[in-house]
Amino acid sequence: MRISIRFKWTFLISLVILAAYLIVAFIAFNTVDSVASAEVVHDFVLKLIWVGIFVLFFGILISFFAVSLFSKNIKTVNTTIDDLNKKPDSDSRIKIRKRNDEIYDLTININKMLDRMQAYTNQQKEFVEDVSHELRTPVAVLEGHLSMLQRWGKDDPEVLNDSINSSLQELKRMQSLIQEMLALTRVEQIDSxxxxxxxxxxxxxxxxxxxxxxxxxxxxxxxxxxxxxxxxxxxxxxxxxxxxxxxxxxxxxxxxxxxxxxxxxxxxxxxxxxxxxxxxxxxxxxxxxxxxxxxxxxxxxxxxxxxxxxxxxxxxxxxxxxxxxxxxxxxxxxxxxxxxxxxxxxxxxxxxxxxxxx
Missing domain, CATH: 3.30.565.10 (Histidine kinase-like ATPase, C-terminal domain)
Structure with a gap:
């Protein structure tokens, strides 16, 4: 069964508060018991019980409020990440009020990481689109020459020679393009x-x-x-x-x-x-x-x-x-x-x- 982190930490913090109070109450009881009458000790125990109930109730409220603030920040992070999972190219970023603590530092680092990931994704998308565009022309030229040769050009020596030369030129350009693309990829992945x-x-x-x-x-x-x-x-x-x-x-x-x-x-x-x-x-x-x-x-x-x-x-x-x-x-x-x-x-x-x- 899934239990919310809010209730887990509220329960743990409340136990710590109750344990601390019981230790203090035990020491106080022993001290009073050694110097006071039975009636005074009885009244003191009743007061300890009522104060204990108040401390436990107040501790639960305080811990629940504190954990709720913390879990609210986590929920904001999860909501943003869920949005990005549904739409990877989304501009969603974690929005938490500026304050000088570790949670704020964490959100800043996560947002920076998301910015880098989106920039990398956009870069790769643009790269694929550019490569597709650049390769479309030489592929179309090769297809055109080969289709022409298949239909009638192979019977004309002059047309055959021109088509072969043009096709070879386009193949060399494609080879050059592929080599430069590989070089660019290696640049992006330079070893430390x-x-x-x-x-x-x-x-x-x-x-x-x-x-x-x-x-x-x-x-x-x-x-x-x-x-x-x-x-x-x-x-x-x-x-x-x-x-x-x-x-x-x-x-x-x-x-x-x-x-x-x-x-x-x-x-x-x-x-x-x-x-x-x-x-x-x-x-x-x-x-x-x-x-x-x-x-x-x-x-x-x-x-x-x-x-x-x-x-x-x-x-x-x-x-x-x-x-x-x-x-x-x-x-x-x-x-x-x-x-x-x-x-x-x-x-x-x-x-x-x-x-x-x-």
Whole structure:
């Protein structure tokens, strides 16, 4: 049989009050009995009984009222959770009057957890919708070509060749899209062991600069290196390299007629500051803050020609945020784009020996 927590705790608290009173009454009775007459002791016992009845009744009321306040808060939590179970995308949150106690702290933490869960749910829903939308086009193209070949195209060598080439191109785009989606999923599930990794900045930037300079000999690649030797940032090396590759790759793709890229990096006692600048097509003001959204492309037709899926900047932003950094963008349509990254410098903890010497 299910018994309400209100009655359970009321009963237990009342028993404690009654037990405490009986102990006090027993001590008082022994004291009076040793010094008073039988008549006085009898009157004293009657008074103890009446006072005991009053204490028990008053204790039951007080404990019932106190437990009711507590259980009311629990009922509010349960009601909110029931609403969320019935409608997972509901905005319902636990509403309890602000006060400085553990119950209020608990509700704040539960509400924060619900906010994170809803954000994650919305993110996954949006991700599935975007993926479905992105895959719809290449699947439709493949279906169209295969249907045409099945009906009559296979008998025409020119049509057959064009359809095969177009189908292969769409398959490569789907493969690229799937790889980037997997990369984004891995970013969202980075192991905690990576969060404690550190990377020396200067060798990494030198390597990435040399790699891109070799890959794009037709470009002028300027590298303004103001990195202090030995500077480190608290980020896994491959993740920092991935961010740089994404930004530089975009810079080369959208450079337009002016084939020039600027990469600059500097460190001070607190921050690593990175700037990647191109002089290409640029981004309209209304689109600037949306470039970090998943699958967002300013010009979808142009992006497809350059092999873009609209996931690279989303991956870069998420990686930088995971490691407590910031990434921003400034752009002028037709003049170029500038991406800026800031990451906190890692400071080596002083050893015990060095501390003792000081």
């Amino acid at each position: 062991e990576y969060l404690d990794q550190t990377t020396e900045v200067k060798p990494l930037f030198t390597q990435v600069y040399n790699d891109f300079k070799m890959l794009h000999p037709d470009f002028v690649v300027n590298f303004d290196d103001d990195i202090q030797t030995g500077s480190k940032v608290k980020i896994y090396r491959d993740h920092l390299e991935q961010v740089l590759i994404i930004l530089l790759d975009n810079a080369f793709k959208y450079s337009g007629d002016r084939k020039e890229i600027n990469l600059s990096a500097s460190t001070n006692s607190a921050l690593l500051e990175v700037v990647v600048q191109d002089y290409g097509v640029g981004i309209a003001k209304k689109d600037v803050q949306r470039v970090f959204n998943r699958f967002y492309r300013v010009d979808k037709a142009r992006s497809r020609k350059r092999g873009g899926n609209g996931l690279g900047l989303a991956i870069a932003k998420r990686l930088i945020e995971i490691y407590k950094g910031t990434i921003t963008v400034e752009s002028v349509l037709g003049s170029g784009t500038v991406f800026r990254i800031e990451l906190p410098i890692y400071v080596e903890p002083e050893s015990e020996t060095e501390t003792d010497k000081k």
